[in-house]
Amino acid sequence: xxxxxxxxxxxxxxxxxxxxxxxxxxxxxxxxxxxxxxxxxxxxxxxxxxxxxxxxxxxxxxxxxxxxxxxxxxxxxxxxxxxxxxxxxxxxxxxxxxxxxxxxxxxxxxxxxxxxxxxxxxxxxxxxxxxxxxxxxxxxxxxxxxxxxxxxxxxxxxxxxxxxxxxxxxxxxxxxxxxxxxxxxxxxxxxxxxxxxxxxxxxxxxxxxxxxxxxxxxxxxxxxxxxxxxxxxxxxxxxxxxxxxxxxxxxxxxxxxxxxxxxxxxxxxxxxxxxxxxxxxxxxxxxxxxxxxxxxxxxxxxxxxxxxxxxxxxxxxxxxxxxxxxxxxxxxxxxxxxxxxxxxxxxxxxxxxxxxxxxxxxxxxxxxxxxxxxxxxxxxxxxxxxxxx
Amino acid sequence: xxxxxxxxxxxxxxxxxxxxxxxxxxxxxxxxxxxxxxxxxxxxxxxxxxxxxxxxxxxxxxxxxxxxxxxxxxxxxxxxxxxxxxxxxxxxxxxxxxxxxxxxxxxxxxxxxxxxxxxxxxxxxxxxxxxxxxxxxxxxxxxxxxxxxxxxxxxxxxxxxxxxxxxxxxxxxxxxxxxxxxxxxxxxx
Numbered sequence: 001x002x003x004x005x006x007x008x009x010x011x012x013x014x015x016x017x018x019x020x021x022x023x024x025x026x027x028x029x030x031x032x033x034x035x036x037x038x039x040x041x042x043x044x045x046x047x048x049x050x051x052x053x054x055x056x057x058x059x060x061x062x063x064x065x066x067x068x069x070x071x072x073x074x075x076x077x078x079x080x081x082x083x084x085x086x087x088x089x090x091x092x093x094x095x096x097x098x099x100x101x102x103x104x105x106x107x108x109x110x111x112x113x114x115x116x117x118x119x120x121x122x123x124x125x126x127x128x129x130x131x132x133x134x135x136x137x138x139x140x141x142x143x144x145x146x147x148x149x150x151x152x153x154x155x156x157x158x159x160x161x162x163x164x165x166x167x168x169x170x171x172x173x174x175x176x177x178x179x180x181x182x183x184x185x186x187x188x189x190x191x192x193x194x195x196x197x198x199x200x201x202x203x204x205x206x207x208x209x210x211x212x213x214x215x216x217x218x219x220x221x222x223x224x225x226x227x228x229x230x231x232x233x234x235x236x237x238x239x240x241x242x243x244x245x246x247x248x249x250x251x252x253x254x255x256x257x258x259x260x261x262x263x264x265x266x267x268x269x270x271x272x273x274x275x276x277x278x279x280x281x282x283x284x285x286x287x288x289x290x291x292x293x294x295x296x297x298x299x300x301x302x303x304x305x306x307x308x309x310x311x312x313x314x315x316x317x318x319x320x321x322x323x324x325x326x327x328x329x330x331x332x333x334x335x336x337x338x339x340x341x342x343x344x345x346x347x348x349x350x351x352x353x354x355x356x357x358x359x360x361x362x363x364x365x366x367x368x369x370x371x372x373x374x375x376x377x378x379x380x381x382x383x384x385x386x387x388x389x
Numbered sequence: 390x391x392x393x394x395x396x397x398x399x400x401x402x403x404x405x406x407x408x409x410x411x412x413x414x415x416x417x418x419x420x421x422x423x424x425x426x427x428x429x430x431x432x433x434x435x436x437x438x439x440x441x442x443x444x445x446x447x448x449x450x451x452x453x454x455x456x457x458x459x460x461x462x463x464x465x466x467x468x469x470x471x472x473x474x475x476x477x478x479x480x481x482x483x484x485x486x487x488x489x490x491x492x493x494x495x496x497x498x499x500x501x502x503x504x505x506x507x508x509x510x511x512x513x514x515x516x517x518x519x520x521x522x523x524x525x526x527x528x529x530x531x532x533x534x535x536x537x538x539x540x541x542x543x544x545x546x547x548x549x550x551x552x553x554x555x556x557x558x559x560x561x562x563x564x565x566x567x568x569x570x571x572x573x574x575x576x577x578x
Contacts, residue, residue, distance in 0.1 A: 035451060036554075039461050135459045137445040138573070143533050148445045150459035153552050188444070222462070228533070229575060266436065266576050268475065280516055 028106055028113040038118065039133040041125040045208055045215050046095040047154040050088045050105035051116045063109045070102035070117060089154065093210055095122045130201055134222040139194045141228050149187040149204035149219050156187065156206070164189075167203045199225040232260020234267040234325045236334045237302070244341040245316075251309040252290065253336060255323035259301040267327040269305045273319050278307070286310060312338060437487050437577045438471045442549050442569040443534060448557060450486070455493070455506060458553035470577060474511055476525055481540055483511050483524045484547075493547075494523045495539035495559055502545045502559045534571040536563070546570040 034051035050065060067076040067083075067090045076083045076090060083092050092099055104117045123129035139145040149164050156162055166173040166182055166189050173180045173189075181190040191198060205218035237256040245251045259265035271289050273281040278289050290306035305323070309316060316338045324333040441447050446457040449467040460467060470487040485492040491506040507524075514521045525540035526547065537547040539559060548560040548568040563570040 035449070035467060036458075036460070036464050039463065131462055133461060135445075135461050136465060138441065140533050140573070146443060146445065148459075150445070151553055226575070 028108065028115045031114055031116045033102075034116060034118040036118075038120045040095055040120065040122055041129065041133060041218065042097050042122050043094045043125065043215075044217055045155070045210070046092040046099075046120065046122070048090040048092075048103055048105075048118050048120060050090075050107065051118050052105065052107050052114060061109075063107060066106040066108070068104050068106070070104055072101075076103075092120075094215060095120075097122045097124060130220055130222070134201065134220040137221050137223055139191060139198060139223060139225050141194055141196065141225055143194060143228060144190065144192050145194055147189040147191065147202060147204075147221060147223065149189075149206075150221075151219065152187055152206065152217060155208045155217050162186070162206065164204050164206055169200060170203070194225055196225055199223050231327045232265055232267075233330055234259055234265065234269075234327055234332065236323060236325060236332055238323070238334060240334075240336055242337050242339050244339050245309070245312045246341050247314060248311045251312045251338070253307045253309075253321070253338075254304050255307065255334065256302060256304045257323075257325045259303055261300055265301060265327065267303075267325055269303055269323065269325045271305065271307045272322045272324065275320070275322070286313065287316070309338075435472045435474050435485075438473060438574050439577055440471050441573050443571045443573070444549070444551065444569050446549055446553060446569070451554070453506065455486070455504070455557040456554055457549035457557050458555070471574075476521070481525050481527050483514075483521070484526055484537070485511065492524050493526070495542055495545065496523060497542060502539060502542045502561070504547070504556075504558050528574070531571060533573065535574045536570050536572065547572070 031052070038046070038048060040046045048067075050067075065085060065088045067085055068074060069076070074080070077085060082094065082096075083090065085091070088105075090103060090105070100121045102117050102119050104115050106113065106115045108114070121132070123133055135150050137147055139147075147166075149166075162185050164182055164187055166180065173182075179192055181192070182188075183190055187204075189202075189204070200223060202221045202223055203218050204221065205216055208215050208217050235258040237258050238254060240253065243251070243253055255269060255271065257267070257269050259267055269292070271278050273287065278287060282288065286309070288308050288310075290308045293304040295302055295304075307321060307323070317340055319338070321336045321338070322333050323336065324331065326332070442457060445459070447460050448455055448457055448469045448471070449460065450456070450469055455469070472485045472487045474483045474485070476482060483492055486506065490508050490510070492509055492511055494505045494507045495502050496505050509524070511524070514524065522541040523539075526537040527540055529536050529538065539545045539547075542559070544561050545559045546561075546563045547557065548563070548570045549555060549557055551567050551569060560568045560570065562568065
């Protein structure tokens with residue numbers, strides 16, 4: 001009976017196995033939507049890359065790539081001669097507004113099937129479409145910079161005479177003057193000494209030929225001009241080199257830094273003990289960086305970062321404390337040492353000593369004066385005696 | 390002559406000096422008593438930067454990998470900004486993905502150094518200099534742009550591919566025309 005059961009189970013396993021495999025192949029695993037959406041204009045060529053990332057898929061033999069449009073289920077290549085698959089990518093030439101939608105790339109071999117989708121929106125080639133189709137690029141005021149005509153690699157490949165045309169607000173740029181320079185053979189435009197007026201919408205493009213027909217490929221760029229980051233130079237205002245403190249007492253050493261005028265500074269201020277961060281040097285928390293105090297005086301920005309000893313210990317007398325400030329370009333530091341405020345100091349000792357001297361001096365003077373008076377009295381007596389003589 | 394012998398005035402001057410020392414000492418000690426409670430310093434704060442290469446490519450994540458490419462306005466929300474934490478040696482830094490616990494690490498395997506995103510607690514890591522080294526970058530300024538060199542692998546720089554949607558990686562040939570190693574790096578207000 002047991003043997004019979006085993007034979008039945010074994011046989012059914014054999015029957016089920018190939019069926020499961022067909023199901024797996026038929027039901028593709030959907031890997032999700034590509035994170036980037038593509039926005040293009042009508043009457044231009046569009047190329048969508050199959051979004052699967054894993055490179056082993058591409059190198060494995062007998063891999064089959066299929067594209068279809070999600071809403072219509074239309075398989076590509078199909079009846080529409082405007083669409084075909086070339087080097088795994090979907091070509092639409094020229095694209096029409098009705099081509100907008102989700103496209104699914106299916107990749108399969110005998111044991112594997114994966115799907116990923118990608119979204120395309122085709123806009124009318126008018127000014128109102130600019131905010132949706134433009135790429136944002138940034139230039140910096142009073143410097144030189146580059147604009148790049150993006151995502152053209154599928155059209156520029158194997159092209160030796162690449163010539164990109166550049167426009168600002170639909171007007172062709174005089175590309176060979178001192179201001180703009182279209183770098184030949186590349187997709188880049190060099191802009192010399194950027195001014196505020198250089199901000200705005202640019203378009204760039206090239207021509208692409210297919211089966212004897214020429215098509216325009218354009219890209220739109222929204223150029224923003226950023227102010228040059230002028231980092232104020234921080235200055236450490238505190239000028240303490242040696243601080244007197246008594247062992248066992250609490251001590252705070254402030255580090256005051258001038259951060260510049262107006263603009264918020266990116267400078268950072270911190271303390272170190274023998275070149276180690278305070279947090280790491282004193283895990284017990286005996287010495288800590290106190291709370292920062294940031295404030296403005298007449299539009300001048302200051303920060304104060306105190307170093308708090310609670311309490312001062314003997315080891316602090318041999319520690320090299322530094323207050324440092326950096327704005328990532330400039331680094332400034334101030335060394336500070338803690339010195340024991342001795343219980344016996346010459347200044348304190350001199351106070352009673354000078355009092356003793358004062359009293360002693362007073363007595364001496366008193367005695368000297370008295371002596372002189374007596375002497376003078378004697379002389380007068382003699383003189384008088386003499387007169388009497 | 391007698392007057393110069395017993396004059397008390399020079400000693401009185403010393404007394405004034407010592408008294409002023411005493412007063413300043415008392416005032417100083419009083420001041421330290423009035424200090425506030427300790428907290429972490431400004432050193433521990435993180436800053437957020439917008440990064441883009443000289444070819445205008447922005448950073449974004451694709452399949453948990455950092456890539457650089459061009460983004461149209463409706464895709465702009467994909468852009469990843471970089472958070473910076475400074476190391477104890479003040480001019481080196483850790484680079485992370487803003488709003489995520491992902492930090493850029495340079496991992497050496499054979500002759501190559503690859504860039505990895507690792508989920509770590511950078512504050513804890515910062516205390517261990519050896520472990521933190523592969524996360525450490527040295528920023529060099531070149532006019533308005535910056536380059537980022539791996540501290541653990543001198544000569545290896547953060548780079549992007551010259552074409553869009555390629556991975557952000559590391560190169561030891563910064564002059565290679567297919568790689569871009571110069572970045573704009575601006576603090577986000």
